[in-house]
Amino acid sequence: MSAPHLDVEQVEAANTAFYEAVEQGDFDRVSDLWLSPSDLGIDETYHDPADAGVISCVHPGWPVLTGRGEVLRSYALIMANTDYIQFFLTDVHVSLTGDTALVTCTENILSGGPAPADGGAPGPLVGQLVVATNTFRRTPAGWKLWSHHASPVLAEGDDEEDDDTAA
Template sequence: MSASELDVLEANAAFYRAFASGDADAMGSVWSEQHPVACIHPGWDVLDGRDRVLESWRGILESDNAPEVSCSVAEAHVLGDVAFVTCHEVIEEGGRLAATNVFVREDGTWRMVHHQATPIAPGQARSLPRRGPAN
């Protein structure tokens, strides 16, 4: 696994740490400040723009019903200064979502520009071969 792939996976992990801790400020630091951003939460329409995206995350993270989510089977794909991660979001109450997180290199740091998650139909969950450090 390349150093860039590891860096992207760390940026992805920072996103899920912010989610798990309910830390809206940490969530804000994950997202790009210099590039257009968008987000599609499960069952939601497209949210465009940093303000709308972060407002949605603040609402989710500050909710009494915020889901407990962790990331598994993450795999990074680096395309120069753009990268994407495909992974599963494991919901503590049960179920998995397939997610794609897109990152750009911004002042030397990988920052998120897009997140989309969708439910996985029963029997469709994938697993990844072990290629390096634990996902």
């Protein structure tokens, strides 16, 4: 197997692991999958981690979050306030250049409310369609997430409705 093909498989595995960790509410795993200054060999005692490898994240409808503190806090909040979430990824495409990989995909997200006390299914499930770009960097510990940017997809016909109301 060629090295580029192996890299693509490793990036795909890292991307899948990220979504699985969010689904499972595994904050420690989510944290491990994000790039840290130590992954880049930066000693934070002597260097500002913002000088190299600062991470960023844009959740649908949120402002840009920058730095490990802000990004990881956002995932802690999402996981603490989401009883059920599942991602069905489609249109996954990996592009590699050196030690950087770009993954684009469509997140078909299913989420819902708390399960009833009798142990039944979660409350009403809501579907959301989101397109995402995940940027990874190669580290000695494997591929780590450097940036995540997700944006909702407007349903077909949303633009037409806006045109009709403008008349």
